[in-house]
Amino acid sequence: MCDLFPQDMLEKNLVSLKKQRDSVKHRLKKLAARQSEITKKSTAIKENVVRKYQEIQTVLEEDLRITLSHLEMEERAAVSALDGLMERNCVLIQELERDLARLSLTLEQSDAEPDTMSLFSHCELDNKETADRVLDVLNQLDPSSVSLDEAKANQILSLTNSMLHLVCSQTPIMKKLLKSYSSEVHLDPETAHPKLIISPKSDSVSYTDTCQNLPDQPGRFDITLNVISMQGFSFGRHYWEIDVTGKTYWELGVTYPSFPRKGTSEDCWLGRGDGSWCVEFFDGEYTAWHGGVPHQLPFTKHFCRIGILCSFPAGLVTFIEADNMMPLFSFCAGTFSECLHLALCPGHDHSGTNSGPIVICNASSPTSDL
Known part of the structure; x- marks a missing residue:
């Protein structure tokens, strides 16, 4: 086999180096493409995770809104019932104030009128009727007769506590x-x-x-x-x-x-x-x-x-x-x-x-x- 001339050797080396350079360039393009692909995949994964967390937050916020609306309805009903009872008490107080005023006037008049027995008898009858009415109102308007549904409230607290334990058992997600x-x-x-x-x-x-x-x-x-x-x-x-x-x-x-x-x-x-x-x-x-x-x-x-x-x-x-x-x-x-x-x-x-x-x-x- 004849020896290659120096010029031929140089040209052969040149061709070899160009091939090697092209191979490295091709690999560099692949690496850059892979880098871009990983960045895109990571971005997509993070976006999906964020969406899932937002969905979880939306579900929890909606459930909180519904739960609070039920509690607020019950609160409004209890407050309204107590308003009605308080109004009846106010009406009774006004009636008692009028009776007191009338009785005070009667006492003043008794000093000037000689026939007081019939007057006192009439007042005693009115006082008994008033006492019966007051007793009837007090029996009907017992504050403890109006209350929240504590059993339901305790059940809600128990369920929310169970939900909290469940969430805590699943977080941090990275731990599992x-x-x-x-x-x-x-x-x-x-x-x-x-x-x-x-x-x-x-x-x-x-x-x-x-x-x-x-x-x-x-x-x-x-x-x-x-x-x-x-x-x-x-x-x-x-x-x-x-x-x-x-x-x-x-x-x-x-x-x-x-x-x-x-x-x-x-x-x-x-x-x-x-x-x-x-x-x-x-x-x-x-x-x-x-x-x-x-x-x-x-x-x-x-x-x-x-x-x-x-x-x-x-x-x-x-x-x-x-x-x-x-x-x-x-x-x-x-x-x-x-x-x-x-x-x-x-x-x-x-x-x-x-x-x-x-x-x-x-x-x-x-x-x-x-």
Whole structure:
């Protein structure tokens, strides 16, 4: 086979580079189209969710309007009945006032008239009739005879309370969804720093001031107080909740198995290198870390449970306050190059305030990838 002339080689390379460029351009167009498609789908999903919430709100507002209208009708009926009774009382008072005036006039006249016996007899008869009428009115106009339907009111309150419990049981909606992604994990004792104690069930880790006599496994952290999970995940969506109640210092996150474990390099700290993502709590402040870049978080409350969501389809790592499902911080990580392991750091004793364990709140059973 004859050798190609330099000119021919250059032309061949030129053609090859053009093909490669065209391939990359074509892929770039596909990526841009996919990006546009995802944006449109996400917008449509959010709009549908908003509409459903608005429909729920409309149904509740209409039901509230109907319920209040029934209560108001009953209130108007009771008030109207009491108005009628009060009017009868007012009429009776006017009649009594007239009788009092007439009796006062009669008394004045009795001083001037000698024949008073017939007059007193007549007055006594009138007084008895008035007393009977007053007694009759008082018996008929007992205020307690008019009342609201308390049985119905109690039933309405019971039904609305049941509705409230039902709504509360379904919200936050994300709690049920994320729980469906729960994946059981166990801590790997062979990766734990010698000053970390792993529970017998491998579901919690705590710090001890005494360095344990443990074999120096290649995967064991020797400086940073870290431990990672035995299980790694490379596809699907996974969610874990970590109990940090009473802790004053901790770090939680996910990491590649290639995460450095030996020496004092900053890369051995969670979130300081490109192979891990974490949220740190120290001295009342929360900080999210990745690639050595800190993100100060605007929270001061001591949270009890932290959720970690890892979504391979979305290239997402999200940290959540698990009780209310409030997002704390999200890393848009893109495409993960390795499988991911849960990583925990319970922190040092922190002047005696940080002795409690970090506990993984494992699901009752592993959940398949969705």
